[in-house]
Amino acid sequence: MFELILRAPESLVETVSDALMLELDALSVSVEDADADSEAEQALFGEPGMPAPKAGWQRSTLRALFPEEAAATEAATLLLAQDWAADVAMQGLQPVPEQDWVRLTQSQFAPVEITPSFWIVPTWHEPPAAAQQIIRLDPGLAFGTGTHPTTRMCLRWIATQPDERRAGWQRVLDYGCGSGILAIGAALHNGQAIDAVDIDPAAVTSTQANAQANGVQLNAGLPELASGHYPLVLANILATPLKLLAPLLCGHVAAGGDLVLAGILERQADELTAAYAPWCELAVHDREDGWVLMTARFAP
Secondary structure (H helix, E strand, C coil): CEEEEEEEEHHHHHHHHHHHHHHCCCCEEEEEECCCCCCCCCCCCCCCCCCCCCCCCCEEEEEEEECCHHHHHHHHHHHHCCHHHCCCEEEEEEECCCCCHHHHHHHCCCCEEEECCEEEECCCCCCCCCCCEEEECCCCCCCCCCCCHHHHHHHHHHHCCCHHHHCCCCCEEEECCCCCHHHHHHHHCCCCCEEEECCCHHHHHHHHHHHHHCCCCCEEECHHHCCCCEEEEEEECCHHHHHHCHHHHHHHEEEEEEEEEEEEEHHHHHHHHHHHCCCCCCEEEEEECCEEEEEEECCC
16 A cells, blocks of 8 residues: 655645545545644644534645555646646655554444443453443444543433433433434433434434344434434434524423433533523533533423
């Protein structure tokens, strides 16, 4: 495998990336700040789960992987010959050491502790000795592997509710289910008749597969699957869609039921409280790494 390294201005990052991936058959393209670790370094962050505010930095380094040196050389020759690529410069072409990519990827995902007895464990790991309950979940296309604070806080809330509260979870709604991890967590803690919904068909497929792998029963589908009232409604999305969904989500919470919301930054808590005020009194229940978990208990 060979790596082609190019330098491009911000205005050309997207064009160069598209050309490498769509026309020149690069296996992958990554973009870095060419001025990283210098006084000219620029911070470029987007909210988790959302696109970055810009495609690249003022001076960006693009690294494209090719299976063979000839393919990388041809790609560089064709790209740099384009009239629009006058400001693109080749920085290098080098072999990439062979590695066991599967093993390397797996090493980045270790078991995740939710409570001392409740863990998320990838299939290639043995469960920790202290684990009495586990969710088997591998990283995939859908959001929710347990490594993000919002997922951990939701699962921790589920796992720490008293038995008498869990006994009332005769129906559960996981809205924006992603990998299905919250729905599975609820099922492992006495949740019944669970509906897990998402706008992404890939998330629905992922949820169904993960539920089967964990031996739990649930209904996964697109949002129209959700109907009626639920004693427990879970939604780990992001603040903006959560605000828009306020009437819908609150309309699904049964009398005496719980609403559990995540994907909210600490600075957004007041906005969510105001958005949900017509229906319930949201409060911050948990905090972790700049994120908050907000919950509301509806009147019986």
